[in-house]
Amino acid sequence: MLHRMFFPAKKHGHQHTATRTLTSLFVIWMLLIAPVSSAWAQTPLSENAQQPPLTKQQLTQPCYLKGISEQLECGKVSVAENPQQPESKQIDIHFAILPAIKNRYPNEALLAIAGGPGQSAIENAAGFNRMLNKVRQQRDILLIDQRGTGLSHKLACEDDNMSLLNFNDEAVNIGETTQQCLDEIQKKQPTDIHQYTSTTALGDFEAVRQYLGYQQLHLYGISYGTRMAQLYMRKYPQSLKTVTLDGIVPMQQSVIAIGGAIERAMTLLFSDCANASACQQTFPNLKQDFDSVDAKLAKAPIKQQVRDPLTNAPKTLLLTRSKFNGAIRMALYTPNIRALLPHAIHQAAQGDYQAILGIYTLTADSAGIAIGMHASVVCSEDIGRVTEQMRKDAKISYMSGNMLDGLEKTCAVWQMPQVDTDFSLPISSDIPTLLLSGEIDPATPPNWGAMAMEKLTNAKHFIAPYATHGVAYQSCGNDLIAQLVNGVNVMDIDGECLNKDVRRSFYLNASSVEVAPHTVTNPSTSQDKD
């Protein structure tokens, strides 16, 4: 999964503060956020160290990927940046193989497609490896850095988090910073940004499959990766054996419609807390708490002296409305950080922003998103599909209004040809397809999954009641994938195990999720409990 957010990107100079705004605010975040876990204490994070080639393998070379100690196989395929002009500039598409433990099906592999748009699949190898370990028992797992991400001609701008805490993200000129970013990318290497869309990238995936000689692939797409998977189903159905879509973005849907999902997830957070007696008693007015902070920040940002969450140096925190909302939105992706939200919101309403600061510092990083590739995809495939209705809906909520506004300004600079109307047609296919949606997903709500089902004749859609974004990572969803890949008829797959209660209790104070006995007075909340 995604660990990058805890490990800020390289710092270069002090001029690029604003590019961060692009990433932290207007990115659609169709991706997976790593849960807070013990991994922090242990997860080794190495650069993708490629070893000198050995003669043993002709197509790949041994390599180590971050978070996995064993030796894996890596390689690359050269493709034309512009497929219409095969002789023109070539770019390298990098891939990694997690070799099967016992390779019973050497002609098959499972291709795992990362989200974003803009995430690197190879960088998230450790998460895929853990989640897909049952599939890996008998089949290779193939990870490809989609063009424009990770090692494959990444379109990114240098991030800088020097003034993460006190810069005013609402005062940033988005058009200008986008232009700066574009210039920076062009300066590094002249690039035809029009070639970094999903459709073009799909050809690379197929090229890698052929290069490695896999006859058929099983697909696992997460989040934006589900769009790639669906395009694969449309264009190269003969190359696919099964497909799993997790956190589904249906073809009919522009990702910019995410605003509704965020609102929905917030409402569910409030109702979940209200339905849990301990949370309800500790934070009886959670929604009002949130509204009051939001209203306060809408008037003016709050300035406070704080300690830097990492270095402990004294810093000024400028808490803007967008930082506050952004932090909460990101926390909704991860069940265990979500559990801290009622406490964080309540404390903020009391004027204590420590918990919000803690969450913000986790989530404000760009999560390894290649912002240029993100823009190429969204500005070509999504911005043109924004309808008047969506625009109207977006105005209602602060988050989605803010996001749409930012994206429109970005795309005004990031000029992309628009996809034709066929792009938005639902996928019609009889490939065995498993669809997974999380009930409390703040990005791709269950009804998006239902929409993707429209013309799938051999598909089954499961809704995990306690999962957020990335069902397979949070439930037995990965077992269902293993069943599908191992040949169980998709209609016979039983999703009963998804109903297992895996909820995390809400934090009642800064330390505990359990209700303390009456005799103990709770030091960190002012609420009375009886």
Place this chain on the structure above:
Amino acid sequence: MKMILAMVRKELIDAARDKRSVMAGLYYAIGTPLLMCGMFMVLIGQLSSPEDLHITINKADNAPDLIRYLDNNGISHGEGKSVKAITLTISDDYAADMAKAKPAEVIVTADKSNEKLQKSISRLERNLQAYSSEMGSLRLIARGVNPQVMAPLKITVHDQSTADSKGGLILGIAIFTMIYSVFISAMNLAIDTSAGERERNSLALLLSHPMTTRQLVLGKVIAVTCFAMLGLVLIMLVSKVAYMFVPWQELGFSVNISPDFMGLMFAIGAPVALLASTLQLYVSFMAKTFKEAQSYLTMVLFVPVALSMAATYNIAPHVLEWLPVSGQQQVLMAFIKGREIPMLQLAISSAATVIIAIALMLGMERSLKSEKVVFGL
């Protein structure tokens, strides 16, 4: 030369006539891999922690969130037969301590010397540790601190083992059974053709033919060696098929008997087979009866077994790599682990094997010239 071939033919026909003893010699080659596979299947089942680990949880009500976390990771309270003898007790002060950010106690009670439980115990401990550090991280977040500060070291491990080399110990045992099969398959024939012939008084008859003792010894050695190699080929074929059915992947590695390995094993096994046949013939010629020879051989065979065992468990590797049998075994293990084959060690241990075999043959030749041996006086 013609004489030797005729001798070999005679020995093989002799051996083949006695179908029961032929089979007895080969039972080992067929049976061992099957038995080993059965054993490993049971062992894997016992060693690996079951997907759904049932343990006894006391006072689960004190920590509902922890219990749900464990349940989500496949560890839950159970009743009846499937429950492992591990008890997790949540202390009564759990919630109170938690609220005060003091370490809240959970007690794991289990017998750590019980091998069948070890994996399950460490799995439980690992999950408790994970829950604990997850909560630790969230406590820091709630206090406005980035949990990254808890990880001053970024430990990156680059493990150079491969899926094949992780199965090294298992393959070491498999190689051991294969080398041993060379000895066992040859045993019956070696006894029958030496001590047996003495017992039946046919040895004198044979010697009365116009042939040298050297030709006689060579003929017998070649016949017995052929038999030993037959056993080796058989055990490799059976192993190749049988090992495919063991779910090694559950232990995280693969055991694959590749054609390359089989070729190498055959080449390396040839001198060992020669040694096995000469050694056993030599010892059997000293015995007057079949039974006597059997009991001698059981003792003598201990030597190659001990060498091979020591190589499997990596005892004194620097001495063993130069010796016959163990040297070859280490070369085979290096091959399986994907390391470079130590040619020098292979050459020396193979040469030693052949030299010992020749010395034994010369010894046999001499002893067959003695009337004491021929007539069993």
